[in-house]
Amino acid sequence: MAHHTKNDILDAAEYLFAEQGFTQTSMREITTRAQVNLASVNYHFGSKKNLIQAVFKRYFDKLMPDIEKSLLGLSAKEGTQGVELLLFSLIPPMINLSTVSENGTATFVKLLGRGYNETQGHLRRFIMNDYGACIRELVDCIQRCLPSLPKETLFWRMHFAIGSFVFSMTSSQALTEIAESDFHKHIEIEEVMSQLVPFVAQGLAGSIDS
Amino acid sequence: MAHHTKNDILDAAEYLFAEQGFTQTSMREITTRAQVNLASVNYHFGSKKNLIQAVFKRYFDKLMPDIEKSLLGLSAKEGTQGVELLLFSLIPPMINLSTVSENGTATFVKLLGRGYNETQGHLRRFIMNDYGACIRELVDCIQRCLPSLPKETLFWRMHFAIGSFVFSMTSSQALTEIAESDFHKHIEIEEVMSQLVPFVAQGLAGSIDS
DNA sequence: GTCTATAGATCGATAGAC
DNA sequence: GTCTATCGATCTATAGAC
Numbered sequence: 001m002a003h004h005t006k007n008d009i010l011d012a013a014e015y016l017f018a019e020q021g022f023t024q025t026s027m028r029e030i031t032t033r034a035q036v037n038l039a040s041v042n043y044h045f046g047s048k049k050n051l052i053q054a055v056f057k058r059y060f061d062k063l064m065p066d067i068e069k070s071l072l073g074l075s076a077k078e079g080t081q082g083v084e085l086l087l088f089s090l091i092p093p094m095i096n097l098s099t100v101s102e103n104g105t106a107t108f109v110k111l112l113g114r115g116y117n118e119t120q121g122h123l124r125r126f127i128m129n130d131y132g133a134c135i136r137e138l139v140d141c142i143q144r145c146l147p148s149l150p151k152e153t154l155f156w157r158m159h160f161a162i163g164s165f166v167f168s169m170t171s172s173q174a175l176t177e178i179a180e181s182d183f184h185k186h187i188e189i190e191e192v193m194s195q196l197v198p199f200v201a202q203g204l205a206g207s208i209d210s
Numbered sequence: 211m212a213h214h215t216k217n218d219i220l221d222a223a224e225y226l227f228a229e230q231g232f233t234q235t236s237m238r239e240i241t242t243r244a245q246v247n248l249a250s251v252n253y254h255f256g257s258k259k260n261l262i263q264a265v266f267k268r269y270f271d272k273l274m275p276d277i278e279k280s281l282l283g284l285s286a287k288e289g290t291q292g293v294e295l296l297l298f299s300l301i302p303p304m305i306n307l308s309t310v311s312e313n314g315t316a317t318f319v320k321l322l323g324r325g326y327n328e329t330q331g332h333l334r335r336f337i338m339n340d341y342g343a344c345i346r347e348l349v350d351c352i353q354r355c356l357p358s359l360p361k362e363t364l365f366w367r368m369h370f371a372i373g374s375f376v377f378s379m380t381s382s383q384a385l386t387e388i389a390e391s392d393f394h395k396h397i398e399i400e401e402v403m404s405q406l407v408p409f410v411a412q413g414l415a416g417s418i419d420s
Numbered sequence: 421g422t423c424t425a426t427a428g429a430t431c432g433a434t435a436g437a438c
Numbered sequence: 439g440t441c442t443a444t445c446g447a448t449c450t451a452t453a454g455a456c
Binding site for chain 2: 021023024113114116117118121124151152153155156157159160161162163164165166167168170171174175178179182183192195196198199200201202203204205206208
């Protein structure tokens, strides 16, 4: 059936893209993993590039409405604590991505990292075109928590924060293995995010004169 | 002459690797840019994989001794300020990488980011084998600034910090373009690093009970 | 050491039978 | 919608003349 085939391709593709990158993943690998015919990818998605966008669309269509709801239900509070509350409110929508696919959260962030520097800006344009409103709203919320922070400082710190998240997820397998062997406990993605939120909140809210 | 050819290949390769990634850069692109023959890469380096390692080696051989010197000349000071001082002391060695190649600093960090998630751990092993002592010393110095911080918290925060740096450099072109168009001023890499240091210092030193 | 030429593998995409 | 078969392009790596 077509619907199953299409979803099977998406499942296989997102896994391989996240683990290996877009260029390093061939159509043959995808169709083999999805147990469908090689030609079906081009039949259903037209091209590899379209397939990549479809993989992202499945996540963003789930994530963005959830984030908008989280932002609406937020009590405005200033300072580090306000930022930390805001960031914590983003965790449930992120965790919810597990309903899209197994390990959906980590997969999505890995894909985001890959997309940021493998697709030469194509992805950034696609995201800002289709989901720009929600992203701008998120930035505004953070700015309202930190009214005295110059826009330029916030701009850089926001990207530093994204970098922390993307990198820790992209390298999550290696990092989790090291952490588990060093600290003798099982690491879940929720824990990594709980570690990340205070780091990012402190970094974002830090005074600029020191 | 052999020496020139070898260096020309390294110069061309590191530029293309940093901008496009390892897989997306072909030997033909490298040799064309270096204006040398296609076969000379395999003659001088044996394989593409060895070429990648040689590109990294040129940077680490310059960077690691400088970092060790910086750490030795550091007056131990605790807390956020101590971390910030330590991080600031790393900036000159990083800036000095411009002597290795044009835009050496950004190129190196971009390569690091690429290597972290394109080479399936091969690079991590290579780095820890050849330069692990210096890296461990750096971690110890930070730990000494933050004696009350659990090792596990520090572990995660260190990687969040690396992620911030790598991501901002990997996306530096896009980010710098946006920043320049939004804030109407030219952005230099020193400025990005000056923005980064307080962010990372605050994030690293933040209290764990909040 | 540097070149040409090419082997050998793999890729994305498509044509055409069913 | 799904399959086989294959085209045409591109890649890394190497053999062998100079």
